[in-house]
Every structure is written in structure tokens, then in C-alpha cells.
Amino acid sequence: MDYKNKTIWITGASSGIGEAFAKKFFKEGAKLILSSRRKEELERVKEDLGADESNCFILPLDLADSDSLQRKAKEALAAFGKIDVLVNNGGISQRSLFAETDMKTIRRLMEVNFFGSAELTRAVLPSMMEQKSGHIIVISSVAGKFGTKFRSGYAASKHALQGLFDCIRQEMYEYNVGVTMVCPGPIKTNITQNSLTADGTNFGKMGDLHKSAMDADEMVTRIWSDLKKQKEEIYVSSPKEKLALLVKRISPRLLNIILKNSKVT
Template sequence: MTLKNKTVWITGASSGIGKAFAKAYFKEGANLILSSRRTEALEEVKTEIDPSSDRIQILPLDLAQSNTFASKTQEALSFFGNIDVLINNGGISQRSIFEETDLDTIRKLMEVNFFGSVGLTREVLPSMIEQGSGHIIATSSVAGKFGSKFRTGYAASKHALHGFFDSLRQECYEHNIAVTLVCPGPIKTDITKNAVTGDGSSYGKMGDMHEDAMTADEMVANIWSPLMNRKEEIVIAPLKIKLALWMKRLNPSLLNKILKNQKVT
């Protein structure tokens, strides 16, 4: 798959995995549209990649504001004339037990992680259908495959993504549009620091599992080949988590017994 002159729109592009995607796609010749809430941080990403490039456009976007998606999509299309790859990467995590979590916090997790990706995809999809090609990528998580403590709302939002994008994929085959779910395990980013607690405030700490994990750049490098081959689901995680995924299928009760004694922050 050649990326030269292709246009890639990335949400959550101001840091972490989104930033790593931006660097990798730009290196391969793609045009970039970088989105997140933080314009200044997006400008810093552009400066790091190539401050003078006309192949990088900044488009501020709040995934909790779905009423803006139609106009933002039209603005995105105006930059380069098309969108060939949409990377639904923006999202937030959670660190709180359910009984201490406000319902508004659960709604926020669903609004950003699920409805943000679904709503933006809904606006971009018609242009991909019209051009007869496209690639829709969603950054999910291994939490979209099995749940664990302190992540009730987060896991729910990621499970919902799988149900949606697995179904959408069936509708997109006839239009030559690929749908890929990327399911990382712990990655060394600020996602845990930025996770919400029960009252919606920031967790503010690096998770133990994330401290020694691979970096976002390493993650993208490891999944690049299957991503370019438009693989439908990509799991990038340590062996013990991959084993847990198999156990979830073969012996879920055993997995639950193991997880209840694990430190999962």
C-alpha cells in the first residue's frame, strides 16, 4: 500500500499513540490532518515532524462535541480534497471502582471513546464510499476484549467499539473500505495520568503496568506491516496478556480467578 499523496486524519494526535501514528504516516509520504482539543500541542507535534511542511494541517476537535463533526469533516476534506485513512485514536481511560464512579463519568467515557469515534466515522464514511476506497482504524484496547477492576466504563466503551466496527466492516467490504481495530496492551504514554477518576477528575499518575511498557513509537513500528496489509484486528501486548485473551475464550472462569488477585493499575 503506497501512502504518497494519501490523506490521513488522526484524532488524539497531540501525544502518545496518535503522535506516533502521525510520524509514521508522514515518513511514508502521507498528508496529515492532526486533531485533538489542544491546538498548541498539535502545533508542537507539527514542529517536531516538519514545521514548514504543507502536508500537515491542524484541525482542533473535541470528541465530546458531536454536533461539530459535520462541519469539521467538511473542513478536513477541504485541506487535501479527500480522506483516505481515518484513525479514531482519541480517547480517555479510567481508574475508579464502579460504586465510587459518578454516572456522568461513565457517560463521558462513552461519549468520547465510543460516540466520538462512531460520530466522526459516520461523517467521513460517505466520502470514502464515493471515492471507492478507504481505511478506517480505531484504537481500541485489550480492555475491549476482557474487563478488569477500575475500568468498568472504559472497558464498556471499548467493548462497544468492537461491536460497532466489527459490524461496520461487514457493510464496507463492497465499497473497498477496510476496518481495522488496534488493541494495545499497556503502552508507555500519559493515558493513565490523564485517566478520569470517579468524580471525573484526573488520576494524575503513571500506571505500574505502563511504566516499563513499550513506547508508542515502538508500538506503531510493531503493527505497521499488518496495518498496511489492512488486517482486521491487531493485538499488540505482552505474552501474558495474549495468553489471557486465549483464556477468555477457552476458560473464562479461570481467567476471572486470576484477574481478581492481580494488581491492574
């Protein structure tokens, strides 16, 4: 897909991977709709891009506020008259033992990561079906493919996204709407600091795995050509996680043994 003058709606655009997507799409001549909760951070991203009203619309929203998302999608569609690409990126992670975790925390992970992206997609798809073109990009995770300690609600939400969007992909072939699942391993962003602990408060620090990980700009550059081809699944991670994904397919039992002895924070 050539992104010049295409309209791209990115959630979680105020930070990390979403901000990196905003930079890359803007460089390719796209018009952007930037969403997350923090309006002032979205304005900062817009200013850093050197964008203006003609090519960038700021649309604050809370993915956990499901009831507001159909209205937000109407505003997004009105901003430039159509949406060509929706990047479901906004999300939060987790650092807590399931047995100690409040159910409220698990529900919040599902609301933000799963129901928020599901509802925005449901709101945008009819316009893509009518225009007979579109691309839904979902930032899943290797945690959407296998689970580890301290990520129960997070991995559940990412597995749920995988199932949902496998179905949507099948439903959308006849409408020429593509679905791409991006499955990153650790990327150096604020994801760990913003992760929820058992009682729902933030973890507040960067884990060792993330300190030495690739940054978000590099991640987006690495996946760019596959993304433009609308590849259905894209893995972007260190060789270690790529190997884990392979082992999961060949021998789930072997992966469990490996993970049991691995550092996952």
C-alpha cells in the same frame, strides 16, 4: 497500502500513540490532518515533524462535542480534497470502582471514546464509499475484549467500539473500505495520568503497569506491516495480555480467576 500522498486524519494526535502514528505516516510521505483539543500541542507535533501547510493541516476538535463533528469532518475533507485513512485514536481511560463512580464520568468516557469516533466515522464514510477506497483504523484496547477492576466505563466504551466496527466492516466490504481494530495492552503514554477518577478529575500519575510498558513508537513499528495489509484485528501487548486474550476465548471462567488475583494498575 502505499501511504505516499495519501491523506491520513488522526485524532488524539497531540500525544502518545496518535503522535507516534503521525510520525510514522509522515515518514512514509502521507499528508496529515492532526486533531485533538490542544491546538498548541498539535502545532508542536507539526513543527517536530518538519511539516508545513502543503502536507499538514491542524484541526482542533473535542470528541465529546458530538454536534460539532460533522462540520469538523467537512473541514477535514476540504483540507486536501479527500481522506484515505481515518485513525480513531483519541481517548481517555479510567481508574475508579464502578459503585463509587459518577454516572457523568461513565457518560464522558462513552462520549469521548465511543460517540466521538462513531460520529467522525459516520461523517467520513460517505466520501470513502464514493471513492470506493478507504481504511478506518480504531485504537481499541485489550479492554475491548475483557474487563478488569477500575475500568468499567473504559472497557464498556471499548467493547462498544468493537461491536460498532464489526458491523461497519461488514457493511463496507462492497465499497472496498477496510476496518482495522488495534488492541494494545499497556503502552507508556500519558493515558494513566489523564484517566478519569470517580468524580471525573484526572488520576494524575503513571501506574506501575505503564511505567515498564513499551513506548508508542515501538508499538506503531510493531503493528506497521499488519496495518498496511489492513488486517482486521491486531493485538500488540506483552505475552501476559496475549495469553489472557487466548484464555478468554478458551475459558472465560479461568480468566476471571486469574484477573481476580492480578494487579491491574
